[in-house]
Amino acid sequence: MSSSLETSLDPPPGAGYFARVGVAELATELRAGRVSSRDLVETALGEAARWQPVLNAFVTIDETGARAAAEKADRELAAGVDRGPLHGLPIAVKDIIDVHGLPTTAGARHFAGHIASRDADCIRPLREAGAVILGKTTTHEFACGPTGDRSASGPTRNPYATGHMAGGSSSGSAAAVAAGIVGLALGTDTGGSVRIPAACCGVVGLKPTHGAVATTGVFPLAPSLDTVGPLARTAADCRLLWTVMTAGHRQPVAAPRIGWVPPDSIHPTAPEITSLARDLTKDLIIGEVTVPAVKELRAAYRTIQGSEAYAVHAERLATAPELYGDEVRDRLRTGGQARGWEYVRALELRDRVRGAVTDLLRQQDFLALPTIPLSPPTLDSRDETIGGEAVDVRAALLALTSPWSVLGLPAVTVPAGLVDGLPVGLQLVGPPGTEHRLLTVAEYLQNTSS
């Protein structure tokens, strides 16, 4: 098979088969009989096994289930039953999303031995589209952290530099796509948990509008912020997966007008990252945009996420505190200290700024800024400097993604190049419900830059 995948980044060294072939080509090959779903699944299983000791991208690899689903997909195609572009293609699912019959660990020792008794709502359209679930990917413990290096099943590593973080919390999904183990994956994004690892691993990741995808069967972090989003190597593939997830249709985009949000107005950002991200969009930028109260939105994120996450975990923290990793336990307990009136103020701020940003998004179609303000740090790093200024790694990772989470807006990250061999992500933010338009613009940027 030819190598036809258009993307703005070369895959990392040693990347597997799916880093070089996209969904459209695979669909053609399958229907031409030049490859079978069973072939693809065996390839994916081989890549998963090969990469596992290096990346730790998977918690569970479902060889039996994946092989059975692939054989069914092949039988259907042979019988003329065609479920569309994802039919027979392997996909990986973050291990905080229930898949019937497989463990859901949520990266937590509390859930050892827990087997999901049904599919999460977001899994059903994948099955109906004939996708093959290869396994469950490593998540930061309880999805509560942006680094991807705290999990009951160990840290995920970055395929571009295995001493570095993959980002989190959907660390395994991003790493598995970047390493070419699968072409498609599901993650969840509460404050950046799809976008941050996608940016760290040089792939495309979409955080949808809050509420656009049902979260039933997904273990919550902070329900008023939680979303389920797709990851893929290209925006085109991400859009195909998104279409299956929502039964949605492509929206036309005529000459999108993009407002550039200078990232230093939110958080100190490495100049070479700002430069790469801005270069990728420069033909579409119509001006610079100041987002009102954006720093207050970051504080509101901490209050909302902290309060809602503690509400999810209160009893568990009381009865089984020893099962948490130290860092996540501390993080949850800190979140539980927020006051009710601060939560009320955070919701009020959300409403107020949502109105102001809606106005901004009438003057330009999308906002653009880097996805994360620094290169993926080394594993376990918690303190870095950006332009000589000391920053907290976890706060820095969330700084440019979490404001849009508070506002419930959709946002996509698309690779913008490498700095010292590590990926840089450009983030595009749109009005509610514009996922397809965002992915179409992302696709345009990927194709013109590669």
Added chain:
Amino acid sequence: MSSSLETSLDPPPGAGYFARVGVAELATELRAGRVSSRDLVETALGEAARWQPVLNAFVTIDETGARAAAEKADRELAAGVDRGPLHGLPIAVKDIIDVHGLPTTAGARHFAGHIASRDADCIRPLREAGAVILGKTTTHEFACGPTGDRSASGPTRNPYATGHMAGGSSSGSAAAVAAGIVGLALGTDTGGSVRIPAACCGVVGLKPTHGAVATTGVFPLAPSLDTVGPLARTAADCRLLWTVMTAGHRQPVAAPRIGWVPPDSIHPTAPEITSLARDLTKDLIIGEVTVPAVKELRAAYRTIQGSEAYAVHAERLATAPELYGDEVRDRLRTGGQARGWEYVRALELRDRVRGAVTDLLRQQDFLALPTIPLSPPTLDSRDETIGGEAVDVRAALLALTSPWSVLGLPAVTVPAGLVDGLPVGLQLVGPPGTEHRLLTVAEYLQNTSS
């Protein structure tokens, strides 16, 4: 004029003109030229002045404005401009609702000298209907308390027994209607602040569905609970005022089925109060109803109200704590201690129980129970006993009203008789949007019992 007002209670001793004549009769008399709006306003001003040293129902009596509005109403009627049943009738407005050109004190020393520069949204339809605003009625400080005996302008007293509470926080509106100073008044109800004083003073009061009446221009207590509601001596008059407030229409009620909520399942209740309230509805009761998690709703009320009220007052508490009365300051500070995760849990409970109660309200049209579980205590009393059990007065006053506030449901209180000379209220609770049906049933009960 004849005494034609149908109500289930005799007015208190010495009650004024408006305790004996209802809106319908006044409207007829006005149009027959047997009385003028100016006559009615002079009568109301006279009653207000006569009662003020006894009840302290008013903070501001707007003699000039009321006389001018009455003269305009008379000119219009003479010219054939008829604004409907409230045209030319005096009405009193709780002093937490902005009326253009008059002080809004909110019962607080913080607002001394503050003059409202515009009408609250809920005032406009009253003016368009030709009602005459007589003045602003005493409120518990910042509407934060159910007793009506803590206010910068002093306590309101109960017209049935002036050593006793009028209830709160809409204490002056209820007392003014009960004493016949006016026939109609506006109050606000966050956890019972219309219903509690209406029950204490033997009048009818409606807490509408949350969101049914705009609260713009009303000083907030807890925005997710705050409502504006009408008070009148009869349900019929209350319904006329409600119709003007909402431009709504009467909804038909065929043989309402009422579920009785045993009040002791929520809070200890004086047996003679339970008995009077139940007697009033007995022909309509189809069975007893258990409301799920109703005690948890009371706790949720404290968390929601406490958090939202502190969010309103945080800066004021920091900069001018000395201007608060001790009790309200302590109450606000206690509310500020609630945690964000507890607020989140309270909102979750609200959603969960709302579903269950919606199901209950498919099996019966309305729920019925007493409005308050004890007779209005003496002024300043904070500890009472009910059936030998010690109770906190403020918690007791709110116990039977606040669960419906958390659920956002409409509820009306209607007089059910006297115990030791003090009024007893029956409360009816309905599904969202059923205010007219509630008032129609209340009217039926008043007419059949009188």
